[in-house]
Amino acid sequence: MKRPWASLARGPVVQSxxxxxxxxxxxQFASGDPYWVGLITTGTILYILxxxxxxxxxxxxxxxxGQQGLYAVGAYLSVIIGIHLSSLPWxxxxxxxxxxSGLIGFLLALPTARLRGEYLALATIAFGAGVQAVxxxxxxxxxxxDGLPDVPEASLFGHAVVPGSQEFLWIxxxxxxxxxxxxxxxxxxxxxxxxxxxxxxxxxxxAVGINPVVTRSIxxxxxxxxxxxxxxxxxxxxxxxxxxxFDFTLLIGVLVAVLIGGAGRRFGPIIGAIALTALQKATxxxxxxxxxxxxxxxxxxxxxxxxxxxxAGEALVRRLRSxxxxxxxxxxxxGPVVAPDIAAANGTVGAAGSGIAVAxxxxxxxxxxxxxxxxxxxxxxxALTIDNVSVQFGGVKAVSDVSLTVRxxxxxxxxGPNGAGKTTLVNIATGVLRPSRGxxxxxxxxxxxxxxxxxxxxxxxxxxxxPQLSPALSVQENVMLGLDRASTATLGEAILHLPRSRADExxxxxxxxxxxxRVGIAHHAxxxxxxxxxxxxxxxxxxxxxxxxxxxxxxxxxxxxxxxEERAELIHAIQEVASSHKGPGIVVIxxxxxxxxxxCARSVVxxxxxxxxxxxxxxxxxxxxxxxxYLGGPAAAESDVAEITAGPSRG
Amino acid sequence: MGTIISILVDALAFGGxxxxxxxxxxxxxxxxxxxxxxxxxxxxxxxxxxAHLSPGLPEWISLIxxxxxxxxxxIVLFLAxxxxxxxxGASETSxxxxxxxLGLLIGSIIDKATSAAVQxxxxxxxxxxxxxxxxxxxxxxxxxxxxxxxxxxxxxxVGRTMLGKAMTAVCRAPSVAAASGLRIDxxxxxxxxxxxxxxxxxxxxxxxxxxxxxxxxxxxxxxxFAGAIIGGVDRPAHAAAGALLLALxxxxxxxxxxxxxxDLFVFGLVFVLxxxxxxxxxxxxxxxxx
Numbered sequence: 001m002k003r004p005w006a007s008l009a010r011g012p013v014v015q016s017x018x019x020x021x022x023x024x025x026x027x028q029f030a031s032g033d034p035y036w037v038g039l040i041t042t043g044t045i046l047y048i049l050x051x052x053x054x055x056x057x058x059x060x061x062x063x064x065x066g067q068q069g070l071y072a073v074g075a076y077l078s079v080i081i082g083i084h085l086s087s088l089p090w091x092x093x094x095x096x097x098x099x100x101s102g103l104i105g106f107l108l109a110l111p112t113a114r115l116r117g118e119y120l121a122l123a124t125i126a127f128g129a130g131v132q133a134v135x136x137x138x139x140x141x142x143x144x145x146d147g148l149p150d151v152p153e154a155s156l157f158g159h160a161v162v163p164g165s166q167e168f169l170w171i172x173x174x175x176x177x178x179x180x181x182x183x184x185x186x187x188x189x190x191x192x193x194x195x196x197x198x199x200x201x202x203x204x205x206x207a208v209g210i211n212p213v214v215t216r217s218i219x220x221x222x223x224x225x226x227x228x229x230x231x232x233x234x235x236x237x238x239x240x241x242x243x244x245x246f247d248f249t250l251l252i253g254v255l256v257a258v259l260i261g262g263a264g265r266r267f268g269p270i271i272g273a274i275a276l277t278a279l280q281k282a283t284x285x286x287x288x289x290x291x292x293x294x295x296x297x298x299x300x301x302x303x304x305x306x307x308x309x310x311x312a313g314e315a316l317v318r319r320l321r322s323x324x325x326x327x328x329x330x331x332x333x334x335g336p337v338v339a340p341d342i343a344a345a346n347g348t349v350g351a352a353g354s355g356i357a358v359a360x361x362x363x364x365x366x367x368x369x370x371x372x373x374x375x376x377x378x379x380x381x382x383a384l385t386i387d388n389v390s391v392q393f394g395g396v397k398a399v400s401d402v403s404l405t406v407r408x409x410x411x412x413x414x415x416g417p418n419g420a421g422k423t424t425l426v427n428i429a430t431g432v433l434r435p436s437r438g439x440x441x442x443x444x445x446x447x448x449x450x451x452x453x454x455x456x457x458x459x460x461x462x463x464x465x466x467p468q469l470s471p472a473l474s475v476q477e478n479v480m481l482g483l484d485r486a487s488t489a490t491l492g493e494a495i496l497h498l499p500r501s502r503a504d505e506x507x508x509x510x511x512x513x514x515x516x517x518r519v520g521i522a523h524h525a526x527x528x529x530x531x532x533x534x535x536x537x538x539x540x541x542x543x544x545x546x547x548x549x550x551x552x553x554x555x556x557x558x559x560x561x562x563x564x565e566e567r568a569e570l571i572h573a574i575q576e577v578a579s580s581h582k583g584p585g586i587v588v589i590x591x592x593x594x595x596x597x598x599x600c601a602r603s604v605v606x607x608x609x610x611x612x613x614x615x616x617x618x619x620x621x622x623x624x625x626x627x628x629x630y631l632g633g634p635a636a637a638e639s640d641v642a643e644i645t646a647g648p649s650r651g
Numbered sequence: 652m653g654t655i656i657s658i659l660v661d662a663l664a665f666g667g668x669x670x671x672x673x674x675x676x677x678x679x680x681x682x683x684x685x686x687x688x689x690x691x692x693x694x695x696x697x698x699x700x701x702a703h704l705s706p707g708l709p710e711w712i713s714l715i716x717x718x719x720x721x722x723x724x725x726i727v728l729f730l731a732x733x734x735x736x737x738x739x740g741a742s743e744t745s746x747x748x749x750x751x752x753l754g755l756l757i758g759s760i761i762d763k764a765t766s767a768a769v770q771x772x773x774x775x776x777x778x779x780x781x782x783x784x785x786x787x788x789x790x791x792x793x794x795x796x797x798x799x800x801x802x803x804x805x806x807x808x809v810g811r812t813m814l815g816k817a818m819t820a821v822c823r824a825p826s827v828a829a830a831s832g833l834r835i836d837x838x839x840x841x842x843x844x845x846x847x848x849x850x851x852x853x854x855x856x857x858x859x860x861x862x863x864x865x866x867x868x869x870x871x872x873x874x875x876f877a878g879a880i881i882g883g884v885d886r887p888a889h890a891a892a893g894a895l896l897l898a899l900x901x902x903x904x905x906x907x908x909x910x911x912x913x914d915l916f917v918f919g920l921v922f923v924l925x926x927x928x929x930x931x932x933x934x935x936x937x938x939x940x941x
Contacts, residue, residue, distance in 0.1 A: 063744050111926035118686040118747065122880045123925045126918040129873065133915035248869055252755070255748060291759025299752040303731070306741040 012184030012266075016177040019270065023173035027166055034164035038237070041164070043277035044172045045233050048179045050257040050269035052226035057255070058264030059187055060219045061199030063117055065251055066108065066124030069131035070224045072246035074101040074231025076135065076142060079241060082152035090155045090236070097232035098225045105224020109217040116202075128251065135243040147242025154236040163237040172233050179226050182495070184266055186222060189494040189501065190484040195219055196264075197470040197481050204468035206452035207430065207461055208482045208548055218491070260301050262308025264472075271309045382443035383407045384460060384552045384585060389428050389438030398424045399609045401438070406552060406585040411578050413596040413603035413617055414589045417629055421609040422589050423465055426554045429587075430462045431455035442551070457485065459551035463544075463558050465589075467537040471530025475521065475540055478529045479512035482547025515543040518576070520569045535562045539570060546577060552585045559595045571598050593621060605629070653785030658902050664791040666898025667798030668857045670891035672875025673882065674805055675849030677890035681822040682842035683733050686747040689754020690850050690875060691868030692761075696724060697854030698770040698863035699761055705859075710775045714797060717855040718848045725847030728753060729840045758865035769864040790859060797856050802891055805849060809887050818842050822885075870914075874901075877921040883931020893932060897921075 023044055030036030049071055056064045078097035082090065112123045135142045142148065154161040154168060161167045186192050194215045197205040202212060235241050253276060261272025283293050305312050386404040390397065399421040406412050414422050427433040429440055431452040439448040447455050461482075469478055486508075487494065489501035516522040519539040524532050529540060538558055545553050555574070559567050578586050590596045596603060596617060603617040607629045613620055620626060672690050679687045687693070697717045704713035731753060736746045775797070776789040809815040817838050820828040829835050853875070854863055863871070875894060882893020897917070904916045924932070 061744075063747075111922075115925065115929055117744070118680065118884070119880065119925060119929055121686065121688075121747070122876055123922055125873065126877065126921040126925070130915060130918040130922065133912070133918060137911050137915060252751065256752075259745070259748065292756065292763055295752055295756035295759050299731075299749055299756055302745050302749040302752055303736045303741055304739050306739055306745060 012181050012188070015184070015266075016181040019180050020173050020177035023176060024170060027169040027173075031166065037166060037169055038164040039277065039281065041169045041172050041233075041237055043273050044169070044176045045230050045237065046254070046257060046277060047176050047269050047273035048226055048230040048233070049254050050261070050273050051176075051179045051183050052223040052230065053254050054258050054261075054263060054265075054269045055183055055186070055223045055226070056219060057258055058262075058268065059192060059199070060195040060216065061264075062216065062219070063121040064124045064220075064223075065121050065248075065255075066126075066128040066131075067223070067227050067254060068246045068248065068251040069124075069128035070101045070105055070108075070227035071231040071234070071250070072131050072135060072243070073104050073224075074098065074228030075235040075241050075246070076148070076231075077101065077228065078232035079148050079151050079235050080141060083148070083150070086152065089158075090152065090161075093152070094229065094232040098228045101228025101231065102221045102225030105227070106217050106221035108224070109220030110213070113213040113216050125248070128246075128248065132243050132246055135246070142243070145243060147240060147245075149240050151235050151239045151241060153239070161236075163239060168237065172237075175229050175233055179229065180266075180270075182222070183226070185497055186495050187266070189491075189497065190480070190487060190504075191215065191218060191491060191495060193473065193477055193481055193484065196472055197478075200470040200472055201468050203432070203452075204464065204470070205481070206432075207456055207464075207468075208544060209453050209456035209461075209485050210481065211453050256298050256301075258308075259298075260305075260308055262310035262312075265308070265310045265314075268308055268310050275309070382551065384429070385441045386425070386429055387439050387441065389425070389435040389440065391424060391428060391433055391435050397609050399428065399435075402606065402609070402611055403438075404587075404604055404611075404614075406587055408551060408585045409578055409583045410602070411574065411586045411588060411600050413600035414587050414606060415591070415593075415596055415603055415620075415626075416606035416612070419608075420606040422606055423556055424609075425606065426462055426556055426587075426589065429455075429554060430460055456548060456550075459584075460554075461545045461548045461550040461552075462554040463538075463541040463556055465556045465560075467534070467541050469529040469537055469540060469544075471528060473529055474525065475516065475527055475529050475532060475536070476509065476512045476525040478540055479515050479543050479547045480508045482544045482549075483508040483511055485548065512543075512547065515546055516540070518546070519543045519573050520566070535566050538562060539566070542570065542573070550584050552587070554587045554589070556589045557591065558588070559590055559592055567592075567595060571595065574599055597621070653783035654906075656782050657785040657787055658906055659899075660787050660791045660795070662899040662902040663895070664794045664798075664860065665857075665902070666878075666895040667795055667802065668853045668871075669874045669878045669894035669898050670802055671798055671849045671853035671856075672872060673879035673890040673894035674802065674887045675846035675853070676876055676879045677846075677884045677887040678805075678809060678818075678842050678849070679846035680884055681887075682818050682839050683729075683746075684743045685732060685750055686876075687728075687754075687846065687850070688747055688751035688872070688876075689728075689757070691870075691872030692754035692758040692865065693721070693724065693728075693847055693850040694854030694857070694871060695758060695761060695770070695863055695865060695868045697721060697851030698772075698858035699765065699854075700851065701855040701858050702767075702770040702772045705772045710793075714852065714855055717851050718801070721848030721851030722844040724851065725844035726840060728847055729843035733839060733843065734836075758868070762865050769862040769867075770858055771862045772858045774859045794856050794860060798853075801849065801852055805845065806888050806891075808845065814838070814841060874898075874917065877917060880921060881924050881932055883933050885931070886933070889931055889933040896932070 023040065026040050027037055030040060049067065053067045056062045056067070074097040077100040078093040081096045082093040085092070108124070108127055112120055115123055136145050138144070154163070154171065156167070156171065161171060194205065194210045197210060198212055198215055206212060238245070257272030257276040258269060259272070260275045261268035261270065279297065301308070307314065384406045386402065388401050388403050390400045392398060402421070402425060404425070414425070416422055424433065428435050431447065431450050431454065434449055439446060441447060442458055442460060445458065447458060447460065450458070470481070473481070487501070487504045489498065489504050494501040494504070513522055513525055516525055519542050521536045521539050521543070524536050529537065532540070538561060542555065542558050545555070559570055562570060574586060574588070577583055588596060588599055600617050602615065603620045604614040605612040605620055605623070605626050612625055612629060613623055672694065676687055676690055679685060697720070700717045700720050701713055704716055708716070728750070732746055732749050736749055741749065774788070774790040775793045779786045779788045809818060817828070817833050818841070820831070820833060821835055821838050825835060857863060857871070874897065878894025878897040879890035880893070881897055882891065883889040897920070900920065901913065901917055905913050908916070
């Protein structure tokens with residue numbers, strides 16, 4: 001950690017330099033034969049395009065199928081700039097193409113930001129087809145179906161660079177290395193964390209304050225810029241472009257490359273580009289058999305190797321390692337799976353795999369690094385007011401005319417039988433649901449109608465009845481999702497890993513560990529969130545909510561599924577948080593009565609969507625109507641009897 | 652008057668084909684969450700089948716046979732995509748791409764196996780009728796009839812029968828459906844059979860009107876998907892209605908605005924409608940970002 005340059009060197013910088021050198025050496029082998037050099041150049045351009053799709057499809061999990069459109073925009077832009085501003089150096093054409101397709105990518109993302117799955121796929125397919133249609137009909141500018149035959153030749157420092165030459169390959173290789181570096185940096189930064197969190201769990205991501213529209217738009221813009229770079233290089237290599245070079249079949253090829261290599265993996269697009277180029281070369285002479293072989297391989301890889309080649313490699317390494325570990329440690333509980341990309345990501349930010357242990361130790365032993373997350377600067381005494389809210393689903397009133405006020409530093413119980421509307425009320429308070437009547441205020445500020453991520457940023461966050469985590473991120477990174485909002489570095493600094501953002505990362509890693517410490521699960525910090533036991537996931541949710549440094553927290557059955565011991569630990573942690581200096585107001589939703597009794601001085605009982613009674617917890621719990629509602633009064637269902645006695649895990 | 656009628660007939664004849672594809676897309680998507688992006692190549696199978704069957708057999712028998720071929724192909728695709736993919740743990744997104752890949756495979760096998768670059772078949776019915784001065788082919792009416800029969804039959808099959816209700820149950824709450832004793836696999840397989848049969852049938856009724864080849868089917872399928880999305884993919888009937896509307900808008904645009912801008916119009920419309928009404932024109936459910 002003391003040697004930022006050394007740790008930087010272990011990361012993507014060296015790897016991208018390796019890629020650059022690798023491509024150049026490959027070019028040297030083919031030296032003298034323009035055909036082979038050209039083939040390597042084509043493969044390199046394919047890598048850039050595949051990397052841009054991997055960013056959207058792999059990391060962000062967006063089913064975006066319009067990448068060939070952005071590629072086309074890049075190619076045409078570079079040529080059009082080159083033709084009309086022929087006095088400018090070629091590199092300006094390329095930069096123009098990169099910026100232009102980045103902008104188009106951004107503009108494409110804005111209207112489609114809320115579409116998911118096959119809807120986004122269709123919208124982006126329509127975009128790609130639309131671009132092709134524009135290129136075909138806008139004859140004055142694009143040359144129409146015949147395309148643009150006179151592509152200006154590439155040049156650097158006044159030297160013409162002929163396609164198929166070593167120099168052209170070098171330029172392409174630099175582009176590929178830059179693409180590799182920027183994508184690895186992006187994914188290693190908080191932007192990458194947000195993207196992967198949104199991919200795996202949009203609801204929970206918004207609860208920690210991640211803005212889905214902005215995050216996705218940035219990813220689209222970056223992917224657009226990369227595709228634009230690939231397009232500009234393609235144009236300079238082909239010296240002729242026309243609309244039918246950018247049809248849907250091109251996209252299928254790129255998709256194949258991403259999937260064969262392994263979606264969402266750093267080296268995936270490289271492997272994929274090599275495999276696809278080799279495959280195309282190998283099937284070249286086979287005439288009509290080409291399609292058959294190509295398509296069957298594609299189907300086989302997609303169906304049989306879901307993680308692609310690099311996924312299969314990872315699985316193999318994991319199996320070898322766990323075999324070795326078992327040999328050393330003897331028969332024991334299988335260690336938690338460690339996120340494959342984390343070690344690498346850590347390298348880039350200056351806290352290497354071993355660095356975490358150090359940070360961990362520092363926090364625990366010295367207790368100095370960590371600033372008090374709970375010293376809040378906002379004016380004290382702001383209450384969260386839920387004022388007469390109602391919401392109905394179809395004709396069913398889930399919540400009607402419920403009011404509830406919570407003050408800072410207070411722990412309030414929210415209890416009631418299954419279907420009483422407790423979770424619905426949480427959804428209303430945190431912006432997931434909009435009430436049909438009534439409003440939610442924080443102090444004097446209206447929260448009604450704001451998106452979930454805005455409500456979270458204003459200071460109201462939550463946990464979920466069923467743990468909502470980002471399973472592909474580590475436990476520690478899940479907590480950092482909540483901390484990221486306190487970044488001092490701009491997003492640009494974060495992507496480029498400039499000093500301020502590295503300091504942020506170090507601070508957040510330490511803070512995350514101390515928060516995990518607080519709920520008693522710090523020893524799981526490096527495990528993948530999807531691989532840890534249920535009780536750990538529940539407490540991880542609490543730690544992540546605390547990481548948002550909220551004014552108010554809704555804990556939706558945070559104690560469910562925990563052992564007695566774990567529950568006691570959690571109660572202690574919650575009390576500590578609430579009583580800390582200017583601590584947040586906490587609403588606890590629980591079926592376990594002793595849990596509520598220990599934590600909450602005041603409780604609200606919700607039955608059938610309305611408040612039955614409210615008051616001191618002990619008084620409320622003795623109320624006959626409450627006992628009736630739980631233990632099977634005239635209206636209550638039989639099953640609720642079991643519930644209050646056993647304290648079940650869901651409601 | 653004559654022009655309006657000929658526009659309507661055109662829109663219904665082609666719209667019926669898109670509607671079959673849209674309905675098939677929707678039936679498969681809702682039960683197995685797989686977007687059958689290979690639909691165009693499945694339609695090509697139908698076109699190929701009709702091209703080979705129709706010279707020797709009565710029209711209606713060859714059409715029924717394409718439905719049967721489609722149902723059998725549906726079982727194969729179900730096993731290859733839904734079952735095999737699930738066995739290896741592929742995601743729904745990967746399965747949709749696998750569907751596309753298998754479609755490409757089918758397309759390239761057909762290209763390899765047949766000498767003809769395009770599949771053509773004689774018109775189902777020859778001759779034309781003159782209405783208010785506009786000559787309209789009898790074949791268009793035949794096509795409208797043939798698509799309507801299957802669309803309406805599927806509507807009842809999917810909407811009104813126990814099988815249809817079971818499919819809806821599987822779509823809305825798979826675990827509850829399983830717990831209620833429904834054989835999920837069989838139901839999903841049935842939806843693949845129905846959906847795939849609709850797609851081959853679409854290719855078959857289209858082929859006499861407009862030759863079909865592995866190069867042309869992607870654009871064809873896109874119109875089907877677009878129609879489904881415009882109407883709302885969650886309900887097969889909505890999907891079909893969306894496709895008919897799209898065909899009408901498409902025909903009107905080509906006739907009155909510009910033939911060259913047709914693609915731009917269709918895809919622009921899809922894009923705009925998707926962003927404005929992601930749940931489809933007839934969809935009532937709001938799609939939340941969750």
